[in-house]
Amino acid sequence: MVLRINDTIPDLTVTTDLGEINLREWVGDSWAIIFSHPKDFTPVCTTEFSAVMQLANEWEARNTKVLGVSVDGVEDHKKWKVDIEAVGGAKPEFAIVADDGLEMAKAFDMLPSEYVLPDGRSPADSATVRSVFIIGPDKQVKLMMTYPMTVGRNFSEILRSLDGLQMAAKGVATPADWQPGQDVIVPTSLTTKDAETKFGIVKTVLPYLRTVAAPR
The missing domain is CATH 3.30.1020.10 (Antioxidant, Horf6; Chain A, domain2)
Incomplete structure (x- = not known):
């Protein structure tokens, strides 16, 4: 499956560090942002999760939920949040999907044509799992961005894009x-x-x- 703008997001139930969620039910009547990462405890990703956390009031003001995705398990996510808090200065309240089987990465078309499953995988093996999806209340994909491992995402631009989409509505x-x-x-x-x-x-x-x- 190739996910495109205006496609409805997959009807997936996923495991997060805060429990199981169904993606469509989780979006509900809100806007949503899903942002993915190749692995926990990586430097660029840690700064990005901190940036997301620091924008908590901005997401709330725009009726927007945020959800992280990483290919490691729940226990690693919980430990990683300690580092994220140390960098960002506050505790991350958003959930992180434990996509260790790459189910969500495949469903959202976030993987390259060749990848390593899953034992022994390094961040480089799943380098393209660094995407941003903005989802509307209709459960459709409104915007997609994909970044390489070496360039941190500009969350001011993601916020601006969200404002633009809400204005376009x-x-x-x-x-x-x-x-x-x-x-x-x-x-x-x-x-x-x-x-x-x-x-x-x-x-x-x-x-x-x-x-x-x-x-x-």
Whole structure:
């Protein structure tokens, strides 16, 4: 299975360090972010989990749940959270999936064509298991990002992307480098008259590029 944008996430029940969860039930009526890692106790991943933890208030303000995924087991996850807390300064409250059998990695298409199963695997053997999925309340994939082992993820950009997706759900699009509070783009499917009725004053930059104040 190749997971694409607008696909519904797999109906999986997974084991985490906080107990079993069904992914679709876990998303519920919220937005959700799933972020995966090749292995516990790795340096880049530790800084990333710390960054996620430090944004706890931001996720909550956006009605968004977060879920980590790593290929190690529950006990390793619990021990690793001690290190994450030491780096980030607060206890991580989010769950981490114990994907030691790679079931979730396969279901979300996070593995390369060749990989090592699972005994003796090093982080390099599962290097592409460093992905981000933003899921909507409809349980569909809205955005995907994949990073190499050597580049830490920019969680400010992930937060901005989440804001953009939540804004787009109101019937608009966002331009390059958009930040909350800035003008947004009117879909080409709307006439200017209809856009004015729906959003207010329309600024025409080009016949196909029109902007409005971001709807609340």
